[in-house]
Amino acid sequence: MFQRLSVSIKHNAHIIFLCLSWYFISSLASQVTKRVLTVCPLPLFLGEFQFIYTAMLAWCSCFIAYSFPSFYRIFPMGTFPEYYSSDREAGRMVRKPSKLGSLIIPPSRPIIQTVLPLGLFQFVGKYFGHTATSLVxxxxxxxxxxxxxxxxxxxxxxxxxxxxxxxxxxxxxxxxxxxxxxxxxxxxxxxxxxxxxxSEFSKYGITCAMISMFIFVLQNIYGKAVFTYKSQTNGSPTGSGFSRQESPLPIYEKLDEKLVTENKPKSYDKLTLMIYISLVGFCLSFGWFIVLEFPVLFNYFFQINSSSTVIQAFPVSLFLLNGTFHFIQAMITFHLLGExxxxxxxxxxxxxxxxxxxxxxxxxxxxxxxxxxxxxxxxxxxxxxxxxxxxxxxxxxxxxxx
Known part of the structure; x- marks a missing residue:
């Protein structure tokens, strides 16, 4: 029994390491978020920063995956757009004909219709989640x-x-x-x-946490149809050479005008969805940020009525650390979903x-x-x-x- 357990642990050592890293980074990210919102209680601004910073890091990851096949192979099928296909005769990855300027799928009406609800869920969920974290x-x-x-x-x-x-x-x-x-x-x-x-306790904070959780539930129910794709090939190897049976990752399917009339599910890679969801969330929350929190930031930086400001400090390093932690969490999640x-x-x-x-x-x-x-x-x-x-x-x- 112990021998089988030891073999199982050795076989899944990388999964255990990823999970432990996931827990560690998530715990640190929560503490950094708490610290940021304690000294700078602007939940909308933190959400805006996370949206734009996540989109930037996702684009940089796509650029690295496009330039280096070894990095592309680390993540399961559906994480990045299909930059490469598997050449079985040569035994290597072959870059598909594409331009560097189109690292992600170009915006289209189907993509916007797909990510708009998810961007709305992200905006509302982040706002109430950050507000709750600042109060409780x-x-x-x-x-x-x-x-x-x-x-x-x-x-x-x-x-x-x-x-x-x-x-x-x-x-x-x-x-x-x-x-x-x-x-x-x-x-x-x-x-x-x-x-x-x-006391850190706040009835409003508890209410915001409940609303954030409820938004998370709605996002899960809607997102299940977007992020889960059941292959009709029953786990047969795909053109890129990466096949994982029963993987909940969406399988990227290049849109073709000839296939629009066919009754096939359209799935998009995870990084494309991350970028567009972040951009949509940023746009949806921008107006609220300008009205509610931009005047506070303006008064703080230009020392206008600084005695009444709620901002104690503006920790740039903590903002960057917070955004980086959230992106790393997402990348670990994508890898685990495929494994x-x-x-x-x-x-x-x-x-x-x-x-x-x-x-x-x-x-x-x-x-x-x-x-x-x-x-x-x-x-x-x-x-x-x-x-x-x-x-x-x-x-x-x-x-x-x-």
Whole structure:
């Protein structure tokens, strides 16, 4: 048994390393976000910076992938546009005929229609998420986000989308989940971060965290059709030579006018979607930023009525670090999505939230109570049972005769 476990660990060492890096970077990113919003509480400006910085880094990554096939091969099919095809006779990658100026798919009506809702979800979700982070502890925001399975089920019921069968195990998992979140939030409220900071708790902050989580649920339900593509070739090798069976990554399909009339799903690579979603989110939030937060920045930099400004400092280095962390998280996510099953990724993503909660308690520097630990255990148990219900439902659906 131990020998098989050792072999399994060695075989999946790179996956374990990626997950640990993912948890570490996500935890640091949350703390950097908290620090930025503490000294510069401008959630719209932080969102605007993340949008434009993410789009820039995504374009640079496309340029590197276009220039270096070795970098292109690191990530699974569907991460970048198809710059290369596999030459089996020569045993190497051959660049497809394309121009450097068109690193991503040119904008078109179908792309805009695809990314517009996602850009809106990103804008609204970032605003309320950043506002919540500026008002309540990181652990509170992260724990509230773990309530997403319950709201996914409720929305699926309301929208009459096929969902899990309601069982005692499912009900128990959701009740355990809610109780765990309630305990964590209450403990975060009861114990201030420090003696100089009387309380980080805010009812408005809790409300913003709930709204952000709800937007995240809507984005997941809509994004499932955009980011998931089931190949009709049943996992057969593609022209680029990269095939991963049951990969939830979208498979890039070049648009062709001759194929428009055919009833085929149109999928776009992840970096193209990231760039366009970021640009759409930037444009949607720009007007609100100009009206609500630009005057505050203007007064701060030009020392106009500086005594009443809410900005304590403008940490450029932390802004850059925050944007970089968020982009690295996304790239690790793309790699994991192509390497593991959807269920394994879902569990790993849930464990990331627990890591964020635990690390946030350590960064605060206060004693961790047994109630906090108990709440985290209940949260873990609830999500574990929910994932078991999900996996069992998928297994029964596969075994069900058509």
């Amino acid at each position: 502890p990181v652990s509170t925001v992260a724990s509230i986000k773990t309530l997403s399975p319950m709201f996914i089920l409720l929305l699926q019921k309301l929208l009459k989308i096929s969902t899990l069968k309601v069982t005692l195990t499912l009900i128990f998992s959701l009740c355990t989940l809610v109780l765990g979140v309630w305990i964590i939030v209450q403990e975060d409220n009861r114990l201030p971060a420090s003696s100089t900071d009387p 593991v099953s959807t269920l394994t990724y879902s569990i790993a993503n849930l464990m990331k939230r627990f890591a964020i909660i635990a690390v946030s308690w350590v960064f605060i520097g206060r004693g961790i109570t047994w109630l906090q630990v108990f709440g985290l255990v209940l949260n873990t148990l609830g999500l574990f049972l929910y994932e078991r219900c999900t996996s069992q439902s998928k297994t029964k659906a596969k075994l069900r005769p058509e």
